Amino acid sequence: MSRVGRNPITVPEGVTVEINGSNVSVKGPKGKLENAFNENISIKQEAGQVIVERPNDTPQMRSLHGTTRALIANMITGVNQGFTKTLELIGVGYRVAAKGKGLTLALGYSHPIEILPIEGITFKLEGNTKINVEGIDRALVGQVAADIRAKRAPEPYKGKGVKYSDEVIRRKEGKKA
Template identity: 50%
Template sequence: MSRIGKRPIPIPDKVTITIEGQSVSVKGPKGQLSRVLVPEVTAEQESDTLHVKRINESRVARQRHGLSRTLVANMVEGVSQGFQKRLEIQGVGYRAQVQGKNLILNVGYSHPVTIEPPDGIQIAVENNTNVVVSGIDKEIVGNIAASIRAVRPPEPYKGKGIRYSGEFVRRKVGKAGKK
Protein backbone atom coordinates (compact mmCIF):
# COMPACT_ATOMS: atom_id res chain seq x y z
CA MET A 1 0.00 0.00 0.00
CA SER A 2 1.23 3.48 -0.82
CA ARG A 3 2.47 5.24 2.30
CA ILE A 4 1.24 8.60 1.08
CA GLY A 5 -1.94 7.26 -0.52
CA LYS A 6 -3.25 5.54 2.60
CA ARG A 7 -2.98 8.64 4.80
CA PRO A 8 -6.39 10.25 5.41
CA ILE A 9 -6.93 13.88 4.42
CA PRO A 10 -8.30 15.93 7.34
CA ILE A 11 -11.06 18.33 6.30
CA PRO A 12 -10.90 21.66 8.17
CA ASP A 13 -13.95 23.61 9.31
CA LYS A 14 -15.54 25.85 6.64
CA VAL A 15 -14.41 23.46 3.86
CA THR A 16 -16.99 21.39 2.00
CA ILE A 17 -16.18 18.55 -0.37
CA THR A 18 -18.52 17.26 -3.06
CA ILE A 19 -17.78 13.91 -4.73
CA GLU A 20 -19.65 13.01 -7.92
CA GLY A 21 -18.18 9.89 -9.47
CA GLN A 22 -14.56 10.72 -10.31
CA SER A 23 -15.06 14.48 -9.91
CA VAL A 24 -13.99 16.05 -6.59
CA SER A 25 -14.97 19.66 -5.79
CA VAL A 26 -13.56 21.48 -2.77
CA LYS A 27 -15.07 24.77 -1.58
CA GLY A 28 -13.59 26.89 1.18
CA PRO A 29 -13.17 30.46 2.42
CA LYS A 30 -10.53 31.32 -0.24
CA GLY A 31 -12.38 29.88 -3.25
CA GLN A 32 -13.34 26.71 -5.06
CA LEU A 33 -11.29 24.06 -6.88
CA SER A 34 -12.32 20.90 -8.71
CA ARG A 35 -10.47 18.03 -10.30
CA VAL A 36 -11.37 14.81 -12.07
CA LEU A 37 -9.53 11.85 -10.54
CA VAL A 38 -8.00 9.13 -12.70
CA PRO A 39 -10.20 6.02 -13.12
CA GLU A 40 -7.83 3.85 -11.03
CA VAL A 41 -8.71 5.61 -7.74
CA THR A 42 -11.84 6.62 -5.87
CA ALA A 43 -12.49 9.18 -3.13
CA GLU A 44 -14.63 8.46 -0.07
CA GLN A 45 -15.64 10.98 2.59
CA GLU A 46 -16.08 9.93 6.21
CA SER A 47 -17.32 12.72 8.55
CA ASP A 48 -14.25 15.03 8.83
CA THR A 49 -11.73 13.01 6.77
CA LEU A 50 -11.36 12.06 3.14
CA HIS A 51 -9.81 8.79 1.93
CA VAL A 52 -8.42 8.15 -1.55
CA LYS A 53 -8.48 4.44 -2.37
CA ARG A 54 -7.42 2.48 -5.43
CA ILE A 55 -9.84 0.14 -7.14
CA ASN A 56 -7.36 -2.71 -7.78
CA GLU A 57 -3.72 -3.65 -7.28
CA SER A 58 -2.58 -3.02 -10.86
CA ARG A 59 0.71 -1.23 -11.46
CA VAL A 60 -0.99 1.89 -12.83
CA ALA A 61 -3.38 2.07 -9.86
CA ARG A 62 -0.48 1.81 -7.42
CA GLN A 63 1.41 4.55 -9.29
CA ARG A 64 -1.52 6.97 -9.30
CA HIS A 65 -2.71 6.35 -5.73
CA GLY A 66 -0.28 8.62 -3.86
CA LEU A 67 -0.38 11.27 -6.59
CA SER A 68 -4.17 11.50 -6.48
CA ARG A 69 -4.17 11.75 -2.68
CA THR A 70 -1.59 14.55 -2.77
CA LEU A 71 -3.51 16.48 -5.44
CA VAL A 72 -6.73 16.34 -3.39
CA ALA A 73 -4.85 17.30 -0.18
CA ASN A 74 -3.34 20.31 -2.00
CA MET A 75 -6.82 21.38 -3.10
CA VAL A 76 -8.08 21.21 0.51
CA GLU A 77 -5.09 23.19 1.79
CA GLY A 78 -5.36 25.73 -1.03
CA VAL A 79 -9.01 26.67 -0.40
CA SER A 80 -8.45 26.87 3.36
CA GLN A 81 -5.01 28.56 3.64
CA GLY A 82 -3.68 29.23 0.14
CA PHE A 83 -0.15 28.91 -1.22
CA GLN A 84 2.62 31.40 -1.85
CA LYS A 85 6.09 31.45 -3.37
CA ARG A 86 8.66 34.14 -2.66
CA LEU A 87 11.31 35.27 -5.12
CA GLU A 88 14.30 37.58 -4.61
CA ILE A 89 15.86 39.79 -7.27
CA GLN A 90 19.60 40.41 -6.93
CA GLY A 91 21.65 42.69 -9.13
CA VAL A 92 22.48 46.37 -9.47
CA GLY A 93 19.55 48.17 -11.06
CA TYR A 94 17.33 45.08 -11.08
CA ARG A 95 13.85 45.81 -9.77
CA ALA A 96 10.21 44.80 -10.00
CA GLN A 97 6.94 46.69 -9.77
CA VAL A 98 3.25 45.89 -10.06
CA GLN A 99 1.16 47.83 -12.55
CA GLY A 100 -2.50 46.89 -12.14
CA LYS A 101 -2.34 43.09 -11.95
CA ASN A 102 0.75 42.78 -14.16
CA LEU A 103 4.32 42.38 -12.94
CA ILE A 104 6.93 44.60 -14.62
CA LEU A 105 10.54 43.37 -14.33
CA ASN A 106 13.59 45.48 -15.11
CA VAL A 107 16.38 42.91 -15.02
CA GLY A 108 19.13 44.10 -17.35
CA TYR A 109 17.41 43.78 -20.71
CA SER A 110 16.89 46.73 -23.06
CA HIS A 111 13.16 46.51 -22.37
CA PRO A 112 11.01 45.81 -19.31
CA VAL A 113 9.51 42.30 -19.13
CA THR A 114 5.77 42.13 -18.41
CA ILE A 115 4.19 39.05 -16.82
CA GLU A 116 0.39 38.76 -16.75
CA PRO A 117 -0.89 36.43 -14.01
CA PRO A 118 -3.87 34.17 -14.74
CA ASP A 119 -7.14 34.52 -12.81
CA GLY A 120 -6.86 33.58 -9.15
CA ILE A 121 -3.16 34.48 -8.86
CA GLN A 122 -2.00 37.60 -7.02
CA ILE A 123 1.47 39.08 -7.40
CA ALA A 124 2.85 41.51 -4.82
CA VAL A 125 6.20 43.33 -4.70
CA GLU A 126 7.93 44.23 -1.45
CA ASN A 127 10.69 46.88 -1.52
CA ASN A 128 11.38 46.51 -5.29
CA THR A 129 13.38 43.28 -4.96
CA ASN A 130 11.06 40.72 -3.32
CA VAL A 131 8.17 39.24 -5.33
CA VAL A 132 5.38 37.20 -3.70
CA VAL A 133 3.17 34.98 -5.87
CA SER A 134 0.06 33.70 -4.08
CA GLY A 135 -3.11 31.81 -4.93
CA ILE A 136 -5.20 28.75 -4.11
CA ASP A 137 -3.88 26.34 -6.77
CA LYS A 138 -0.40 25.07 -5.84
CA GLU A 139 0.42 23.98 -9.39
CA ILE A 140 -0.36 27.36 -10.96
CA VAL A 141 1.45 29.29 -8.19
CA GLY A 142 4.56 27.17 -8.77
CA ASN A 143 4.38 27.54 -12.56
CA ILE A 144 4.05 31.34 -12.42
CA ALA A 145 6.94 31.56 -9.94
CA ALA A 146 9.05 29.37 -12.24
CA SER A 147 8.21 31.54 -15.26
CA ILE A 148 9.22 34.68 -13.33
CA ARG A 149 12.52 33.02 -12.34
CA ALA A 150 13.10 31.93 -15.95
CA VAL A 151 13.17 35.59 -17.10
CA ARG A 152 16.66 35.94 -15.56
CA PRO A 153 17.84 32.84 -13.66
CA PRO A 154 20.72 33.39 -11.22
CA GLU A 155 24.13 33.22 -12.85
CA PRO A 156 27.03 31.48 -11.08
CA TYR A 157 29.73 34.18 -11.32
CA LYS A 158 28.20 37.25 -9.68
CA GLY A 159 24.94 35.70 -8.45
CA LYS A 160 22.79 38.22 -10.31
CA GLY A 161 19.27 37.22 -11.29
CA ILE A 162 15.94 36.09 -9.89
CA ARG A 163 15.98 33.25 -7.36
CA TYR A 164 13.55 31.60 -4.99
CA SER A 165 13.74 32.86 -1.43
CA GLY A 166 16.25 30.67 0.39
CA GLU A 167 17.66 29.16 -2.82
CA PHE A 168 21.40 28.58 -2.73
CA VAL A 169 23.30 29.43 -5.92
CA ARG A 170 26.67 27.75 -6.21
CA ARG A 171 29.26 30.34 -7.17
CA LYS A 172 32.22 29.88 -9.54
CA VAL A 173 35.60 31.54 -9.22
CA GLY A 174 35.98 32.90 -12.74
CA LYS A 175 39.18 33.69 -14.57
CA ALA A 176 42.24 34.85 -12.71
CA GLY A 177 44.01 37.91 -14.10
CA LYS A 178 47.42 37.80 -15.86
CA LYS A 179 50.40 38.14 -13.53
Protein backbone atom coordinates in the same frame (compact mmCIF):
# COMPACT_ATOMS: atom_id res chain seq x y z
CA MET B 1 0.29 0.16 0.19
CA SER B 2 1.43 3.63 -0.66
CA ARG B 3 2.60 5.48 2.43
CA VAL B 4 1.14 8.73 1.11
CA GLY B 5 -1.98 7.21 -0.41
CA ARG B 6 -3.18 5.33 2.66
CA ASN B 7 -3.22 8.42 4.92
CA PRO B 8 -6.71 9.91 5.26
CA ILE B 9 -7.09 13.63 4.52
CA THR B 10 -8.69 15.62 7.34
CA VAL B 11 -11.17 18.22 6.11
CA PRO B 12 -10.88 21.40 8.26
CA GLU B 13 -13.76 23.58 9.47
CA GLY B 14 -15.23 25.82 6.77
CA VAL B 15 -14.14 23.58 3.89
CA THR B 16 -16.66 21.45 1.98
CA VAL B 17 -15.68 18.55 -0.27
CA GLU B 18 -18.10 17.24 -2.91
CA ILE B 19 -17.27 13.94 -4.59
CA ASN B 20 -19.11 13.00 -7.78
CA GLY B 21 -17.58 9.78 -9.04
CA SER B 22 -14.04 10.73 -10.06
CA ASN B 23 -14.69 14.50 -9.93
CA VAL B 24 -13.77 16.29 -6.71
CA SER B 25 -14.89 19.83 -5.89
CA VAL B 26 -13.49 21.65 -2.85
CA LYS B 27 -14.93 24.93 -1.58
CA GLY B 28 -13.41 27.01 1.21
CA PRO B 29 -12.93 30.56 2.48
CA LYS B 30 -10.39 31.45 -0.25
CA GLY B 31 -12.28 30.02 -3.23
CA LYS B 32 -13.28 26.88 -5.09
CA LEU B 33 -11.21 24.24 -6.91
CA GLU B 34 -12.37 21.34 -9.09
CA ASN B 35 -10.42 18.44 -10.53
CA ALA B 36 -11.15 15.16 -12.32
CA PHE B 37 -9.15 12.09 -11.35
CA ASN B 38 -8.74 8.58 -12.77
CA GLU B 39 -12.03 6.71 -12.46
CA ASN B 40 -10.26 3.53 -11.24
CA ILE B 41 -9.18 5.24 -8.01
CA SER B 42 -12.04 5.35 -5.48
CA ILE B 43 -12.47 8.53 -3.45
CA LYS B 44 -14.80 8.49 -0.42
CA GLN B 45 -15.70 10.94 2.31
CA GLU B 46 -16.30 9.53 5.80
CA ALA B 47 -16.61 11.38 9.13
CA GLY B 48 -14.81 14.57 8.10
CA GLN B 49 -12.06 12.73 6.23
CA VAL B 50 -11.40 11.96 2.58
CA ILE B 51 -10.10 8.44 1.89
CA VAL B 52 -8.42 7.42 -1.37
CA GLU B 53 -8.24 3.72 -2.28
CA ARG B 54 -6.89 1.78 -5.26
CA PRO B 55 -8.41 -1.35 -6.81
CA ASN B 56 -5.19 -3.39 -7.28
CA ASP B 57 -1.41 -3.30 -6.94
CA THR B 58 -0.39 -2.68 -10.55
CA PRO B 59 2.42 -0.13 -10.90
CA GLN B 60 0.10 2.38 -12.58
CA MET B 61 -2.49 2.17 -9.79
CA ARG B 62 0.20 2.43 -7.11
CA SER B 63 1.56 5.62 -8.67
CA LEU B 64 -1.92 7.12 -9.14
CA HIS B 65 -2.90 6.30 -5.55
CA GLY B 66 -0.38 8.57 -3.82
CA THR B 67 -0.62 11.26 -6.51
CA THR B 68 -4.41 11.47 -6.23
CA ARG B 69 -4.26 11.74 -2.45
CA ALA B 70 -1.58 14.45 -2.60
CA LEU B 71 -3.54 16.49 -5.19
CA ILE B 72 -6.73 16.37 -3.11
CA ALA B 73 -4.78 17.37 0.02
CA ASN B 74 -3.28 20.32 -1.90
CA MET B 75 -6.75 21.38 -3.06
CA ILE B 76 -8.01 21.38 0.54
CA THR B 77 -4.97 23.29 1.82
CA GLY B 78 -5.25 25.79 -1.05
CA VAL B 79 -8.88 26.79 -0.45
CA ASN B 80 -8.25 26.96 3.30
CA GLN B 81 -4.81 28.69 3.57
CA GLY B 82 -3.51 29.29 0.05
CA PHE B 83 0.02 28.91 -1.29
CA THR B 84 2.86 31.44 -1.62
CA LYS B 85 6.17 31.46 -3.49
CA THR B 86 8.64 34.26 -2.80
CA LEU B 87 11.10 35.45 -5.46
CA GLU B 88 14.06 37.80 -4.99
CA LEU B 89 15.75 39.96 -7.63
CA ILE B 90 19.51 40.16 -7.13
CA GLY B 91 21.62 42.49 -9.24
CA VAL B 92 22.37 46.17 -9.74
CA GLY B 93 19.37 47.83 -11.36
CA TYR B 94 17.16 44.75 -11.09
CA ARG B 95 13.76 45.83 -9.78
CA VAL B 96 10.05 45.13 -9.99
CA ALA B 97 7.07 47.48 -10.08
CA ALA B 98 3.34 46.83 -9.99
CA LYS B 99 1.45 47.73 -13.16
CA GLY B 100 -2.26 47.29 -12.55
CA LYS B 101 -2.60 43.69 -11.40
CA GLY B 102 0.50 42.64 -13.37
CA LEU B 103 4.21 43.33 -12.96
CA THR B 104 6.96 45.19 -14.81
CA LEU B 105 10.44 43.76 -14.35
CA ALA B 106 13.74 45.51 -15.08
CA LEU B 107 16.27 42.68 -15.38
CA GLY B 108 19.19 44.21 -17.24
CA TYR B 109 17.71 43.82 -20.70
CA SER B 110 17.23 46.74 -23.10
CA HIS B 111 13.47 46.65 -22.43
CA PRO B 112 11.23 46.10 -19.41
CA ILE B 113 9.52 42.71 -19.12
CA GLU B 114 5.74 42.72 -18.59
CA ILE B 115 4.07 39.95 -16.58
CA LEU B 116 0.34 39.95 -17.32
CA PRO B 117 -2.18 39.30 -14.53
CA ILE B 118 -3.35 35.69 -14.32
CA GLU B 119 -6.73 34.64 -12.97
CA GLY B 120 -6.35 33.09 -9.52
CA ILE B 121 -2.89 34.61 -8.89
CA THR B 122 -2.07 37.77 -6.96
CA PHE B 123 1.30 39.48 -6.77
CA LYS B 124 2.44 41.26 -3.60
CA LEU B 125 5.64 43.28 -3.62
CA GLU B 126 8.01 43.83 -0.69
CA GLY B 127 10.13 46.80 -1.64
CA ASN B 128 11.27 46.72 -5.25
CA THR B 129 13.24 43.45 -5.18
CA LYS B 130 10.85 40.87 -3.64
CA ILE B 131 7.77 39.31 -5.25
CA ASN B 132 5.23 37.12 -3.45
CA VAL B 133 3.18 34.98 -5.85
CA GLU B 134 -0.02 33.91 -4.06
CA GLY B 135 -2.98 31.74 -5.02
CA ILE B 136 -5.09 28.71 -4.12
CA ASP B 137 -3.85 26.35 -6.86
CA ARG B 138 -0.42 25.02 -5.88
CA ALA B 139 0.55 23.98 -9.41
CA LEU B 140 -0.42 27.36 -10.87
CA VAL B 141 1.48 29.30 -8.18
CA GLY B 142 4.59 27.20 -8.81
CA GLN B 143 4.31 27.56 -12.59
CA VAL B 144 3.90 31.35 -12.49
CA ALA B 145 6.88 31.64 -10.11
CA ALA B 146 8.96 29.40 -12.40
CA ASP B 147 7.97 31.50 -15.45
CA ILE B 148 9.09 34.71 -13.69
CA ARG B 149 12.36 33.06 -12.58
CA ALA B 150 13.00 31.89 -16.16
CA LYS B 151 13.07 35.51 -17.38
CA ARG B 152 16.57 35.80 -15.82
CA ALA B 153 17.67 32.68 -13.96
CA PRO B 154 20.48 33.23 -11.42
CA GLU B 155 23.95 32.75 -12.84
CA PRO B 156 26.68 31.03 -10.81
CA TYR B 157 29.52 33.58 -11.17
CA LYS B 158 28.03 36.76 -9.71
CA GLY B 159 24.74 35.35 -8.43
CA LYS B 160 22.67 37.88 -10.39
CA GLY B 161 19.14 37.04 -11.48
CA VAL B 162 15.74 36.06 -10.14
CA LYS B 163 15.82 33.35 -7.48
CA TYR B 164 13.46 31.74 -5.02
CA SER B 165 13.89 33.11 -1.50
CA ASP B 166 14.93 29.69 -0.14
CA GLU B 167 17.13 28.79 -3.14
CA VAL B 168 20.87 28.51 -2.61
CA ILE B 169 23.01 29.48 -5.61
CA ARG B 170 26.23 27.50 -5.82
CA ARG B 171 28.86 30.05 -6.74
CA LYS B 172 31.71 29.26 -9.13
CA GLU B 173 35.14 30.73 -9.14
CA GLY B 174 35.98 32.90 -12.15
CA LYS B 175 38.94 32.59 -14.49
CA LYS B 176 42.41 32.89 -13.02
CA ALA B 177 44.56 35.49 -14.72
